[in-house]
Amino acid sequence: MSLRPLPALQDNYIWLLADEAGRALVVDPGDAAPVLAASAGLDLVAVLLTHHHPDHIAGTAALLVRWPRAVVFAPEDERIPEPCQRIADGERIEIGPWTFDAVAVPGHTRSHIAYVGEGLLFCGDTLFSLGCGRLFEGTPAQMHASLSRLAALPADTSVCCGHEYTEANARFALAVEPGNRELREHADAVRELRANGHPSLPSTLELERACNPFLRVDAPEIRASLATRLGRDTEDAVDAFAALRAWKDVFRG
8 A cells, every 4th residue: 555645736735545456546636637647557446525625626526537437525515516425424435445434523614524544544624743724614612622533543543634734833833832852853854854855744643642732732831831822821621722723823933
């Protein structure tokens, strides 16, 4: 099995998973061109969509022209117009040699889902390496609950998110938790990867639980940073998450 992040648009990744027999699936094809360029010798059997935003679905129609028998899986959302099999929380899908479970993760959008299986987490714009998605349609409580569900997956799960935001996210994470040695070391490694033109992804849940501030809202140093910024103590994990996300929205470090 091979897994590749295909750079697309400004900073998106389209994930391409293929087996030894040449069967392949893609996740969140916001543009068909990178998939077509990387597909020599492959038979696309499925497209997995996490949410309705155009930079995650716009290439789907063109891929179906090239591979008309490919099955598209997507959440129940009228804003995803392509013919597809609608997937809800807890449903299991079998695609060629692979099995994935759908996990509802509202917050970034109301209908966002993630796909979990084969040691992989395709999380779209819910969880980023060292960050999380903006709350366009959901509430802080929803996003915190969604991230908590994902953080509870096995530590060695590979985190395959939809954008290359890690270096920028690291700057914010270090502003929030500067005493986190593992975070500092990882930020240095990411900086070197990006300077050499390499992706920072996939990450792992073990690393994210150690370094991602949005999964660490109960960490004492993070609570202290929030208290300094707000002039008060945060009431609970959801309050801390909401304050952290609001801070990230205006951070220019």
